[in-house]
Amino acid sequence: MPVSDRPILILGGTAEATVLAHDLLAAGFPVISSLAGRTSAPKLPEGEVRTGGFGGTQGLADYISLRQIAVLVDATHPFAFQISRNALQAARLSQCPFIRLERPGWTAVDGDHWIDAADIDEAVAALPAGARAFLALGRQHIAPFLQLAGQHYVLRMIEPPDDAFDLAGHEIVLARPGTVEEERRFLEDRDITHIVCRNSGGSASYAKIVAARQLNIPVVMIGRPQGSNITVAPDVQGVVDFVRRTLRN
Ligand code: NAP
Numbered sequence: 001m002p003v004s005d006r007p008i009l010i011l012g013g014t015a016e017a018t019v020l021a022h023d024l025l026a027a028g029f030p031v032i033s034s035l036a037g038r039t040s041a042p043k044l045p046e047g048e049v050r051t052g053g054f055g056g057t058q059g060l061a062d063y064i065s066l067r068q069i070a071v072l073v074d075a076t077h078p079f080a081f082q083i084s085r086n087a088l089q090a091a092r093l094s095q096c097p098f099i100r101l102e103r104p105g106w107t108a109v110d111g112d113h114w115i116d117a118a119d120i121d122e123a124v125a126a127l128p129a130g131a132r133a134f135l136a137l138g139r140q141h142i143a144p145f146l147q148l149a150g151q152h153y154v155l156r157m158i159e160p161p162d163d164a165f166d167l168a169g170h171e172i173v174l175a176r177p178g179t180v181e182e183e184r185r186f187l188e189d190r191d192i193t194h195i196v197c198r199n200s201g202g203s204a205s206y207a208k209i210v211a212a213r214q215l216n217i218p219v220v221m222i223g224r225p226q227g228s229n230i231t232v233a234p235d236v237q238g239v240v241d242f243v244r245r246t247l248r249n
Pocket of ligand 1: 012013035038051052053054055077079083086
């Protein structure tokens, strides 16, 4: 017997969002998970799943009203700016209870050599001439790096890019993030001098940070944007507690 008639909408695309869908269903809450539809064979969360954009803030607000969403959870990636902005505005427009699930960022520990960058432009500027940089970034963030001559870039992608992508002279590796050992080999085999990445937090892509520490490779770490004044939970349980409190269960 569900404890709420109205579903919780989870904006997902992250490992945490998948766990959250499972935990909310287990606690008796109906759930709809929303995926952007970027990957061809995503691991689907349990429960109802919808795929594709809503058509901006108003489209999301309309969906919230159509499906009588009880709570909106933004569990998207920390650097998925647009959908997070839309989610906040749509929740306000439709007066829907809202929470963001955001895993804490990484912090540097002894042995890390991080160069902080506020954004992609600062990251480009932080690379010295002649760097051989592993750009651990989405394909959409690469163009500014290509303006600089004399650098060598390595990109790693899970799926081959489906559009023309001029990386002549650079390297695309089709692979997933690996263990610390695998990441060490990846960096050593390519004589990588720098890693550029965003402070995503979580464990899924942390092995390369450990490998960089072991190999004494500097990491240009792009920080997160300053958050707005919203309710944020650092983990899945925090969101489940919020949903329970909000729906008084
Ligand atoms: P984005 O730039 O913030 O969003 C662009 C547009 O994609 C949004 O305006 C929205 O379209 C649609 N969209 C994004 N996430 C959606 C979702 N969960 N459900 C329905 N529509 C969604 O997003 P992004 O950085 O391209 O990331 C896309 C997805 O990949 C996110 O769900 C995110 O959690 C996941 N992801 C991103 C990263 C990353 O590094 N950015 C890493 C891992 C996973 P409409 O305006 O039409 O609604």
